[in-house]
Amino acid sequence: MSFFDKLKYGLQRAMQGRYGGADKLNRVLVYGCLIVVILNMFLHSTILSLVSTAALVWAFFRMFSRNYTARAAENAAFERLWNKAAVSVRQFVTRMKNIRTTKYFHCPKCKSLLKMPRGVGEKTVICGKCGEKFKQKA
Template sequence: MRRWLEDLSYKMQTFMQGRYGRDELTRVLIGAAFVFLILSLFRPLGFFSYIALAILIWDLFRTFSKNHAGRQKERDAYLKIKNTVTGKFRLLKGMWRDRNTHIYVKCPNCRTMIRLAKPPKGKHIMITCPKCRNSFEKHT
């Protein structure tokens, strides 16, 4: 039995040589497929079953692919979307946390969010964007 397991392990290692393997996107795909499988329990062999199957096939294709550049491109596209979404939530969380002590102002030139200590009400303040050095006025 132990010898058989060692042989199987060796065969898997040689089979996976040069193949892409797993990354963040494959983990998300497995999770999404699992969710669609759970949803398909309500209506077996319905729409959700086919989506889950398609996601699993895509996941297997990615895992066993030898086109590393293509798979990394997909992963980068996924991470770009993920970071955009998580970045917006992180900003909202920070805005809520700092609501009594700071204000957030968007630079009209480069659209960067700038965090400033809360100025007194009814004042005009000059703000210089740290990213593009654009100066603009803000009424508080």
């Protein structure tokens, strides 16, 4: 058995029963850390250095943790936040693309985002989510 085989089996044995690191939260922590380290090569900030070190320590703690349920719950909570942020960014980009042709507004009752074409004047709008009826100018 070569040295690298021994190393491989040793690492596999050491990682048995541990969470690992292939979830979204760990990827964001490691890649975020990498970006911050590269940025810090130009900025030389102590705070950024501490933040990147803390992110890396947290990523390693999660990788070697044996508490699988707690780490999976952390990742699920993170993915919920990530998806919410992704939807907000997508909505914002779409709104910016269509800002000249489409009027965006919120329902006064349930606050859901509604839209109508610009230039149609004042119309009665019925919210598709809660059924609230109100007048809106576009």
